[in-house]
Amino acid sequence: MTNRPFKTGESRDQASLLPPRIEDYVGPDNPVRAIESFVCALGLAKLGFRHAERSAEAMGQPPYDPADLLKLYLYGYINQVRSSRRLEREACRNLELIWLLRNLKPGYRTIANFRKENWKALKAVNHSFVLLARELGLVGGTLVAIDGALFHGDASKASIFTRRKLAEQIANLDKEIEAYGKSLEDNDATEAGQPTDGPDGDGAGHGSDLEARVNELMAKRSRAQADLEGLDTSEKRQLSLTDPDARLLSKGDQTIAGYNVQSVVDDKHKLIVASEVVNSSDAGHLHAMAKAAKEVLQAKSLQVLADAGYYNSTDLKACEDDGIEAYLPPSEGNGVLEKQGRFSLKNFSYDATADAYHCPAGELLRPTKGRFTNTSGRVEIRYLGRKAICGACPLRARCLAPKAAYRSICRWEHEDVIERHRARMQSAGADELMRRRSAIVEHPFGTIKCRAGYRHFLLRGFNKVRGEWSLMALCYNFTRVLNILGFEGFVAAVAKAITSRKCLPAAVMDVLQRALQPFWMQIVPRLSVRLP
Numbered sequence: 320m321t322n323r324p325f326k327t328g329e330s331r332d333q334a335s336l337l338p339p340r341i342e343d344y345v346g347p348d349n350p351v352r353a354i355e356s357f358v359c360a361l362g363l364a365k366l367g368f369r370h371a372e373r374s375a376e377a378m379g380q381p382p383y384d385p386a387d388l389l390k391l392y393l394y395g396y397i398n399q400v401r402s403s404r405r406l407e408r409e410a411c412r413n414l415e416l417i418w419l420l421r422n423l424k425p426g427y428r429t430i431a432n433f434r435k436e437n438w439k440a441l442k443a444v445n446h447s448f449v450l451l452a453r454e455l456g457l458v459g460g461t462l463v464a465i466d467g468a469l470f471h472g473d474a475s476k477a478s479i480f481t482r483r484k485l486a487e488q489i490a491n492l493d494k495e496i497e498a499y500g501k502s503l504e505d506n507d508a509t510e511a512g513q514p515t516d517g518p519d520g521d522g523a524g525h526g527s528d529l530e531a532r533v534n535e536l537m538a539k540r541s542r543a544q545a546d547l548e549g550l551d552t553s554e555k556r557q558l559s560l561t562d563p564d565a566r567l568l569s570k571g572d573q574t575i576a577g578y579n580v581q582s583v584v585d586d587k588h589k590l591i592v593a594s595e596v597v598n599s600s601d602a603g604h605l606h607a608m609a610k611a612a613k614e615v616l617q618a619k620s621l622q623v624l625a626d627a628g629y630y631n632s633t634d635l636k637a638c639e640d641d642g643i644e645a646y647l648p649p650s651e652g653n654g655v656l657e658k659q660g661r662f663s664l665k666n667f668s669y670d671a672t673a674d675a676y677h678c679p680a681g682e683l684l685r686p687t688k689g690r691f692t693n694t695s696g697r698v699e700i701r702y703l704g705r706k707a708i709c710g711a712c713p714l715r716a717r718c719l720a721p722k723a724a725y726r727s728i729c730r731w732e733h734e735d736v737i738e739r740h741r742a743r744m745q746s747a748g749a750d751e752l753m754r755r756r757s758a759i760v761e762h763p764f765g766t767i768k769c770r771a772g773y774r775h776f777l778l779r780g781f782n783k784v785r786g787e788w789s790l791m792a793l794c795y796n797f798t799r800v801l802n803i804l805g806f807e808g809f810v811a812a813v814a815k816a817i818t819s820r821k822c823l824p825a826a827v828m829d830v831l832q833r834a835l836q837p838f839w840m841q842i843v844p845r846l847s848v849r850l851p
C-alpha cells in the first residue's frame with residue numbers, strides 16, 4: 320500500500336538535481352569517454368583540420384577547437400543525430416554532450432560549416448581509424464569483399480536530366496506551345512469579329528494571359544535546348560540541377576537520384592577498410608578499390624570478392640599485376656550467338672603451344688598478322704578458319720554467320736588473364752568464397768542503412784558528400800571496434816597504440832589522462848596496459 324496513485328517525479332523547486340561536477344554527469348565507463356580518448360589521440364593539424372594550428376596569440380575571437388566539433392559529430396553520427404540544428408539542440412540539453420564539449424554550445428552554422436570545410440580531414444580521420452584497427456590486429460588483411468550501395472542525394476529525380484529526358488521535355492513543350500499558339504489565333508479571330516471595347520474595357524484579357532503563358536513556355540524551351548546542347552558538348556551523360564554531382568543510378572529494380580558508395584570490407588571483423596563515393600555504376604571500380612584496400616592493409620597479396628557488376632577484363636589484369644586475386648562471376652557475354660543457336664567462344668578451345676583455336680569440328684583457327692583495337696579500347700588478335708574447310712564443314716550452319724565464308728574469333732592480347740580467372744572460379748573453394756561475399760560486405764551497409772537509418776546524404780557535391788560518408792563509415796567502424804573490444808579494451812587499446820608511437824604531445828596526454836581518470840582509477844589495475 321502506498322499513499323499515492325502514481326509514481327511522482329522530483330519537485331521543480333528542488334535546488335539541484337544534477338551532480339555538482341560536470342565530470343560526474345557520465346559514468347567512468349560511458350562510451351562517450353571512448354570518443355574523447357580517440358579524438359584526443361588524433362593529430363588534428365596533421366590531418367588538415369581548419370584552425371587546428373591556431374596559436375593563442377592570434378587576433379580576433381577564438382574559434383571552436385576542431386577537436387570539440389569532431390567529438391560532437393562523432394557522438395551525433397553514432398547516435399543518429401546528424402543535422403546541424405539537431406546537434407546544436409543536443410549540445411545544450413544532452414548531459415553526455417555537455418560533458419564531452421565541457422558545456423560549449425556551438426551554433427548550427429558553426430557546426431554545419433565544420434562538416435563542409437573539413438571534408439578532406441574527415442576522410443583522413445576515417446583512414447586513421449582503419450590504421451588504428453590494423454595496429455590493433457582487428458583486420459585480417461587477407462580476404463576482403465567489395466560492393467557498392469546506392470544512397471539518395473539531396474536532389475530529386477525530377478532535378479536530373481538525361482539527353483532522352485530533355486528531348487522529351489522539348490517535344491512536349493513544342494506541343495504545348497503549338498496548342499497555345501492555336502488558342503491565341505482563335506482568340507484573335509474571335510476578337511476581330513466582336514465590336515471594340517467600350518471606354519472601360521482594356522482590350523486584352525484572355526489573349527494577354529495566353530501570350531504570357533506562351534512566352535513562359537518559350538523561355539522554358541530555350542533553357543531545355545541550352546541544357547541539351549550543353550550535355551552534347553560535355554562528357555556528362557546527365558545534368559543535375561540541384562546537386563551537380565548526383566546522378567540517376569539504378570540497381571535491380573531500384574532507381575535513385577544520388578550516389579554509389581563503394582566499400583571494401585575486411586573479412587575478420589567486417590570493418591570498412593577502404594571506401595569511396597562515386598556517381599556511376601560498380602563497373603570499373605574493382606581495381607581501384609582493391610588497390611586502396613591492399614595499401615591500407617599493407618598486404619603483400621589480397622583475395623578480393625565482388626559480384627558480377629564489377630566484371631571488367633582490364634580491371635582483372637590490373638589486379639593480377641598488383642598481386643590481387645579477384646573472385647567474381649565470369650562474364651558470359653551478351654549471349655547473342657547462343658540465342659541464334661550458333662557456337663560462341665566457349666565452344667572453341669585455345670591451344671597456347673600452337674597459338675591456335677580448336678573449333679567444335681576439330682579444325683584449327685590460326686592468328687592473322689597484326690593487332691587491332693576494338694571499340695572498347697582492347698587490343699585484340701583475330702583468329703581465322705580456312706575458307707575451304709569451313710565451306711565444307713557439316714557444322715557450318717551452327718558456326719558461321721549467314722554470309723560468312725569462314726569463322727573468325729577475336730582474342731584479347733591478355734586473354735590468359737581471363738583464362739586464369741575462369742580457372743580460379745572453377746577451383747575448389749571458389750564457391751564457398753562467393754557464398755561468404757555477401758555476408759562480409761552486406762554487414763556494414765545493413766548496419767548503416769537499416770540500423771542507423773542513413774539512406775541519404777544531407778550535403779551536396781562530391782567533396783561534402785565524401786566528408787559525410789567518412790563520418791558514417793568512421794562511426795560504423797568506431798561502434799564496431801567498441802563492441803568487439805568493449806569499453807575497457809577499446810580505451811586500453813587506444814592508449815597502447817598511441818604510447819607505442821611515442822609521439823604524442825604532453826598536452827594531449829594530459830587531456831587524455833584527465834578525460835579517462837575515473838576509468839583508469841577503476842579499471843587500469845586490472846589491465847596490463849598503462850599510460851606513461
Ligand code: SF4
Pocket residue numbers: 678679680681682704705708709710712713714715718719725726
Ligand atoms: S565452320 Fe569452320 S570453324 Fe566452324 S566448326 Fe566448321 S570447320 Fe570449325
